[in-house]
Amino acid sequence: MPGTPKAEFLQSVREALGRENVPPIEAYPRLAETPSELEQQVAQMRQHIEDNLPALLDKLAKMAALGGWRVHRASRPEDVIEYIETLARDSGTANVVRSNQDVFNQIPLDATLTNLGLTVTTVLRDETTTRESLREEIRQSGIGITGADYALAETGSVIVLPRKGLARLISVVPPVHIALVRAEDLLETLDDLFLLRRLEYHQQGGEMGSYLNFITGPSRTADIEMTIVEGVHGPKEVHMIILG
Amino acid sequence: MPEIKTQDFTAASTAAILDPKLRRALDRVAEGFHVARLDRIEEVTQDVWDGWKDQAREIKVHTIENLDYYLELLDKNVTAAGGQLHFAKDADEANEIVAHIVRTRNIKIVTKSKSMVSEELGLNPVLEALGVEVWETDLGEYIIQLAEETPSHLVAPALHKSKEDVAALFTEKLGIPYDEDIYHMAATARTILRDKFMEADLGISGANFVVAETGTLVIITNEGNGRLCTSAPRVHIGITGMEKVIPSMQDLSAFLRLLPRSATGQRITSYVSMTTGPRRSDDEDGPEEFHLILVDNGRSKMLADPALREALYCIRCGACLNICPVYSRIGGHAYGWVYPGPIGAVVSPMLVGLPKAKELPQASSLCGACREVCPVNIDIPKMLLDLRKKTAESPDSSLRSAPEIERVLARLYAKLMSSPKLLKMGVKFGRFAQKLERMTPVFSPLTTDGKWIRNAHIPILSRWTKSRDLPTLPKQTFHELWEKELSPDDS
Numbered sequence: 001m002p003g004t005p006k007a008e009f010l011q012s013v014r015e016a017l018g019r020e021n022v023p024p025i026e027a028y029p030r031l032a033e034t035p036s037e038l039e040q041q042v043a044q045m046r047q048h049i050e051d052n053l054p055a056l057l058d059k060l061a062k063m064a065a066l067g068g069w070r071v072h073r074a075s076r077p078e079d080v081i082e083y084i085e086t087l088a089r090d091s092g093t094a095n096v097v098r099s100n101q102d103v104f105n106q107i108p109l110d111a112t113l114t115n116l117g118l119t120v121t122t123v124l125r126d127e128t129t130t131r132e133s134l135r136e137e138i139r140q141s142g143i144g145i146t147g148a149d150y151a152l153a154e155t156g157s158v159i160v161l162p163r164k165g166l167a168r169l170i171s172v173v174p175p176v177h178i179a180l181v182r183a184e185d186l187l188e189t190l191d192d193l194f195l196l197r198r199l200e201y202h203q204q205g206g207e208m209g210s211y212l213n214f215i216t217g218p219s220r221t222a223d224i225e226m227t228i229v230e231g232v233h234g235p236k237e238v239h240m241i242i243l244g
Numbered sequence: 245m246p247e248i249k250t251q252d253f254t255a256a257s258t259a260a261i262l263d264p265k266l267r268r269a270l271d272r273v274a275e276g277f278h279v280a281r282l283d284r285i286e287e288v289t290q291d292v293w294d295g296w297k298d299q300a301r302e303i304k305v306h307t308i309e310n311l312d313y314y315l316e317l318l319d320k321n322v323t324a325a326g327g328q329l330h331f332a333k334d335a336d337e338a339n340e341i342v343a344h345i346v347r348t349r350n351i352k353i354v355t356k357s358k359s360m361v362s363e364e365l366g367l368n369p370v371l372e373a374l375g376v377e378v379w380e381t382d383l384g385e386y387i388i389q390l391a392e393e394t395p396s397h398l399v400a401p402a403l404h405k406s407k408e409d410v411a412a413l414f415t416e417k418l419g420i421p422y423d424e425d426i427y428h429m430a431a432t433a434r435t436i437l438r439d440k441f442m443e444a445d446l447g448i449s450g451a452n453f454v455v456a457e458t459g460t461l462v463i464i465t466n467e468g469n470g471r472l473c474t475s476a477p478r479v480h481i482g483i484t485g486m487e488k489v490i491p492s493m494q495d496l497s498a499f500l501r502l503l504p505r506s507a508t509g510q511r512i513t514s515y516v517s518m519t520t521g522p523r524r525s526d527d528e529d530g531p532e533e534f535h536l537i538l539v540d541n542g543r544s545k546m547l548a549d550p551a552l553r554e555a556l557y558c559i560r561c562g563a564c565l566n567i568c569p570v571y572s573r574i575g576g577h578a579y580g581w582v583y584p585g586p587i588g589a590v591v592s593p594m595l596v597g598l599p600k601a602k603e604l605p606q607a608s609s610l611c612g613a614c615r616e617v618c619p620v621n622i623d624i625p626k627m628l629l630d631l632r633k634k635t636a637e638s639p640d641s642s643l644r645s646a647p648e649i650e651r652v653l654a655r656l657y658a659k660l661m662s663s664p665k666l667l668k669m670g671v672k673f674g675r676f677a678q679k680l681e682r683m684t685p686v687f688s689p690l691t692t693d694g695k696w697i698r699n700a701h702i703p704i705l706s707r708w709t710k711s712r713d714l715p716t717l718p719k720q721t722f723h724e725l726w727e728k729e730l731s732p733d734d735s
Contacts, residue, residue, distance in 0.1 A: 001330065001341040003537075006319060009331035012540070013312045013486070016548035024310040031457060042498055063396045064552040067511065079523045094441055121449040123528055131529055135476075139442065145466055157499075167528035168475040172468050197492050210523050211475075214516035219468035221385035221430060222508070223400060225269075225407050226276045229430040233437065234381055234468025234514070 011209040023099075045192050052133040056153045056188055061242060063156030068217025068230070069240040077107045080241050084145070084178060085112050087239060091176055093142020097121045099210035100165025103147035103180050107243070123167050135165060143214070144235075150196075151181040151240075154189045157216040158240065162209045171215055179215070183244030245541075246366040246394065247730055249580035250592055250601035257578040257607065266404055270572045273403050275734045280509020280552045281617070295564050300321035302499040304557035307490055311547065314456040314489045315538070321459030325521030329459075329533035331486075335365040338539045342367060342481060345535060346374055349479055351445045355437070357463065357470040358382040359450030360476045360560060361483050361539060362372070362584045363395060364595070367448075379440045390417045396576030396584065398562035399507045404575055411575060437469070447531065448472035450482035453499060454536065457492040460520045461536060466513045474519055480531040482519070486538040487547075487579040499559060502619035505639065506561035542595035551630040555590045557620045564614035564624060570607050577602060586614035586624045593631055605631035649704055664723070674717045 004012075014020065048111050049056060055074075065071045072079045088096060098112055100103065100122050113120050121137045138144065146166060150159040158179040160171060171177050201208050219234030230236045260266055268671045282550045285293045307314055315331075322329040327545070332338035345351070354376055356362065368389070371378045380389040384402035388395060391413055395401030416433060449470055452463040474480050490496070503529035504510040512612045523530030542693065546552045565571045565585030573596065576584035581601070582704035586608060605628045614624040635644055636651070644651075660666050697714040720728075 002344050003330045005338055006316075006329075006331055006334045009316060009333065009540070010312045012333070012544055013547065016544040017309070017311065018548075021313065022316070023313045024306075026306075028306065028491050030494055063511070068514070116658045125528065133397075134528060135442070155514060157516075162524065162527045162530070164526045165528070168471070169529055172471045172475070189495065190500055194494040195498055198457075202494070206321070208325065208460060208520040210325075210519065210521055210527055212460075212518040212520075213471065214512065215514070216512050216516075219466070219514055221383045223278070223382070223387065223402055224405070224410055224426045224429060226272045226400070226403075227308065227407075227425055227426045232430050232434055232467045232469075233381065233441075233472060241720050 007191045009067075018072065022147050023173040035202045038202065042112070042199050045188075045195060048230070049186060049188055049192075052188075053183060053186070056186055057183060057242060057244065059188075060151055060153040060156060060186060061240075063153060064151075064216075066221070068158040069156060069238050071240050071242065074210060075240045075244070077243065080180065080243055081109045081112050083241060084109055085116065086178070087178065088113055088118060088143060090114055091142055093118070093176075095119045095121065096143045096145065097123065097138050097141040097170055097174065098145040099136060099167070099170055100148060101147035101163070103182060105136065106182070107180060108144065109145075120172045123165050123170065135169060138167060138173050141174045143176040143178060144170040145178045145180070146171050147177050148181045148185045148205070150187050150240075151179075151185045151191060152187055152190065152214075154191060154211050155216055157214045160213045162211055163192075168213070171213070172219075172234045175231060175235055176237045176239070177215070178227055178239045178241065181240055181242045246363065246582065246729075248596045248600055249579070252605055253578060253580055253601075253603035253607065255657070256580060257574040260574040260578045265406060266575050267573070269406065270402050270575055273397065274572050277399070277562070278507055281506060281563060281566075282509075284505040284509050284511065292716070293725050296498050296501050297619055297621055300502055300559075302555065303490055303495045303498065304620055307486060308553065311486065311489070314491060315486060317456040317491075318454060318459060318489050318538075319449050321457065322521070322534075322536055325458060325459045325460070325534075326524075327521040327536060330535060330537045332537055332539045332541070334541050335539070338365050338483065338530050338541070339367055339370040341535075341537055342483070343370060343374055345479065345481060346371065346376055346446065349445070349533070351376055351479065352381070353377045353440065353444045354446045354448060355379045355381050355440055355444040355473045355477065356385070357450070357465065357473040358385050358401070359448065359483055360395070360398060360582060361450055361485055362448065364463070364541065365483070365539065367483070372731055376446075377440075379437060379444070381437050381441070381473060382465075382467060383430060383469075386433055386437065387413065390414075394582065395575070397565060398560050398583070400562075404577065413437050414720075435616075439471075441472040442600065443474075444477040446479045446481065447475075447477040448481050448483065449474050451482050451488055451536075452503065453496060454482075454484065454489050455493050455496065455518075456489050456492075458520055459536075460493065460518050462496065462516065462518050464500075464513050465515045465517065466510075467509075468515060471515055471517050475519060475530055478531055479533045479535070480519065480522070481535045481537060483537045483539065483541055486540055487543055489538075503559055503561050504561075506617070506619040506666060507565040525584055546591075546594045549594075552590065552594060552627055555587065555594065555627060557622055558591070559620060560587075560589050562618055563617040563619065567613045569609055569611060569613070574607075579607070587622070590624060590627045598631065598634060599640075602643060604637045605629075605635065630704045633712050650707075653704065668723065671717060671721055680715055 008134040149161040218230040221232040319329045387402040394405045415422045455666045522534040571585040590603040
């Protein structure tokens, strides 16, 4: 493989810095934290969210709407299903793809969508379904429905992490994305999220998972004359349904 | 590296100033991005904003001062996540690493999300020479790729093109009927590129940040092309400058707050996509291979120079471009290389070599607006002055940007201004000369109100005076006024 060997490259950096000592003289406070310290911080953070849940859910709804989500709040699973039924009917699509996440046990919507005459594909690999066939199914779908690993009140973002049954492409390829958010998915700030992810990283023996995606509103561009166009490569229409 | 035209700055900027269409485009950016940015700061309050800036700067200072340590940590963790980290000392090496991957993995189609570093490396021609299809997928980048041009802004690469320009370009290159509806043009790009995302074997992205603790690459985008480039193809290569590393995931908070607000005035972009290694066995999709290429390409020269080191803190938000009175009149292309605007006037000379780019540090009124808007408090005017000093004091006369006579005059001016006696004499002489000039206006006429000397073609000084009106000397200087009427001794 071409390129400069690591040792040589680092040596040139050290020379530029006029620095011989490795590692830094002053330890970086964050990197020195132990998992139990992180756990304590996470417990405090969780408590804070629990104590302020209604206000934080309101904030999430407000920030999500500012970020371009069409926000719908529901108090019961039936309301969620009804709302999605309306969206699906109005969209005129024939195919819907959904992830295979826990949230769909709580909100079973396949039967309703099938009754509308739609084909519902669930992301589930088995003998007959390969990664290639899944990708094609996603491409043919007019709506992609996913849960949220987290929802961030600060930014109005949905956070998705890799897991079995959740393809990266569901939330970016179909022209409509619906994200289902439950009260327990709520975090307040970016700091909350990254603290939690760091703790999980260390708890899982240094495994971060292959991706972490923030989604905040529709795909958009302003590259021609600063005019905002939605749905340039990703979805044009994104719905956040908050249950709770 | 792409063609360097920094040496043509004077001619290119003069031509750009006279282009009314460019001016309109630049005004749109200034209004759009800059005003939205101010709104976002007001929303969070200046105090909070300043706190984020200090936090971000502190992280950058620490990381850059210990860059070797964090690069080593990053290497360890990219590898642990199943990815490969490559170090490239220059553009040729970086391009060769990509070429090697392309050849050995039988790559036929490449999709790219926006990467200024890949522009810096001149990667596309290298890939095309290998016979692969290369598709820029950011709408602005797609437009300039079709037009065979270079980006003119860090964030809005095609801002110099009007909708009519783009419509004509699409008609010419894509063979479609002329249609200047912006929504239709975006839809055309979507349709064409959607197929390419799915067919591509290799996705190339830049990186806004890379996290040493976890080996994570972070990209911040609005269109979703970044997510498609890093999710659909079987190989993902991230390319970025070695200065983009930050210690821990928690350090991202400050930057995710600052970057979108500073760049486009958004609270956050539509997508923030973080990638750590290739897909794992349980993942339903994602690339099989993950490579990260970190390039030096002149950055260690900045690192080695204490006066210019802080240029490496730059997060490429473009706020200094949007506010700059020079950039907003000449646009990005006049700067002659990949990085335009105030930060470009510092970075380009360091990356292409000061002799070729000695004019760029002069392209500033030193008003300080760039320093004020910088989300990591980079003192750009100070670095521009340092570069000016380096050009002025160089023993190599070809490096100096001013002719020898200007240097002599500057020294005389310094003498004059630091001696009250000489200054008094100078003013008297000046008034005399002014009287003579009024009787025989050989150099140039005064304005009708008699207060300004217009377009004075004063021989030696003409480079400076031809585009500036000079005030006439007053009947009384402040010194004279002070002595006569205001001095306390008078009373």
